[in-house]
């Protein structure tokens with residue numbers, strides 16, 4: 001992202017964006033960032049055209065085929081209190097309200113959701129591309145992986161390239177309607193490039209890390225494949 005575009009976005013959203021309580025000063029952060037080079041690998045991945053998964057026409061959506069797959073219970077989340085934290089190996093940690101998130105670029109796509117348990121469904125997801133959120137937080141050069149923490153204590157980790165794929169969304173709409181709570185409202189991961197269990201529902205925290213940790217994901221830590229690409 002060009003610096004001017006970044007400053008514009010920061011200026012645009014600074015009123016609504018609360019910095020997480022990490023003791024950093026917003027203005028000195030900005031001054032510091034002006035001299036820091038933008039993460040080279042992230043920039044390369046953003047410029048390199050990534051192969052898009054073919055999308056389906058809206059007429060092929062299969063509303064009844066998307067099964068709710070939740071391993072604990074569906075959490076209760078007050079949308080007014082909800083915040084998405086982005087932290088870890090970033091120059092600009094942030095906390096976003098749903099209002100902040102709805103102002104960011106929107107993309108919708110009709111793709112196939114595939115669950116390892118043997119079912120699949122064509123579904124339309126709408127939301128903000130994850131790459132927009134990652135760019136806003138300005139990844140440090142050390143950032144290579146991304147962890148997602150959910151309200152039901154589900155957790156996942158992804159490689160950076162998959163997170164920056166243009167069809168990887170933080171979705172808040174399903175089939176053109178507000179995302180139902182059972183499907184992960186107010187915000188869930190949705191992408192046609194990975195299996196269903198990678199697509200965390202009820203995400204509240206996105207943490208960039210330099211390494212994969214001992215715990216990689218709810219299902220991965222029970223033996224399922226980590227990359228889980230489609």
Ligand SMILES: Nc1nc2c(c(=O)[nH]1)N[C@H]1C(S)=C(S)[C@@H](COP(=O)(O)O)O[C@H]1N2
Nearest residue numbers: 067068069070071115150154183196199201
């Ligand atoms: N937080 C959380 N996210 C989750 C799950 C879960 O139990 N908790 N299940 C996963 C699995 S295995 C699948 S197939 C999809 C199912 O999404 P759906 O319930 O919207 O169909 O969510 C994934 N994300």
Ligand SMILES: [Mo]
Nearest residue numbers: 115116196197
């Ligand atoms: Mo699944």
